[in-house]
Amino acid sequence: MKIAIIGAGPRGLSLSERLIAHSKQNKQAIDLLLFDPFLPGAVWRTDQSADLLLNSVTSQVTLFTDDTLSTGGPVVKGPTLYEWAVTEGKHFAATHAPELVAECTALDSLDPNGHCSRALYGLYQQWFYQQLLKELPESITVNHLSDSVSSLTPLSKNRYQLTTAHHTFLVDAVVLATGHSQAQLSAAEQRLAAAAENNGWFYAPPANAADT
Incomplete structure (x- = not known):
């Protein structure tokens, strides 16, 4: 089954994780296509000013599940934004976002009940995406396409055509996870x-x- 997710921010990434977890459990083959000019989305891109802050406290932000999961499927635990930042965050920033290294040197004193920059949350999402790719069986593929979808056309009950500036795609299902759009x-x-x-x-x- 080929599924298109339009938007690669927290919604799109969380949905990707759930689809992957369910497919692993049920031994189903899926092909995920993530469409977004940015990963993880424009709001969280890592090249923005550190003065722009996430409006949730760092210890209460995560892309993983825990035992409170009520929607079914396997629980896949992982670090919160705060736990990741004070353990793997600095090393990941040094290798994937050198522009954030200066900010990350202060992560040892990061407040679990305080706020961090949007860019740092974006870096956490990039790390999360890489973790998804590391755990994929051969029956599951995930690809991020740095492009915007310009049109979506239903061809039948379970068939859709997506068009970008460069390509046309045929998929079995489409999920809109665009978050905040231009007003x-x-x-x-x-x-x-x-x-x-x-x-x-x-x-x-x-x-x-x-x-x-």
């Missing part, structure tokens, strides 16, 4: 944007903070 301006926001443009001012509409 369409309301009439009031359009008036503010027009006033700013006419007067040489700066107006920031609702958008990804790093982009703004």
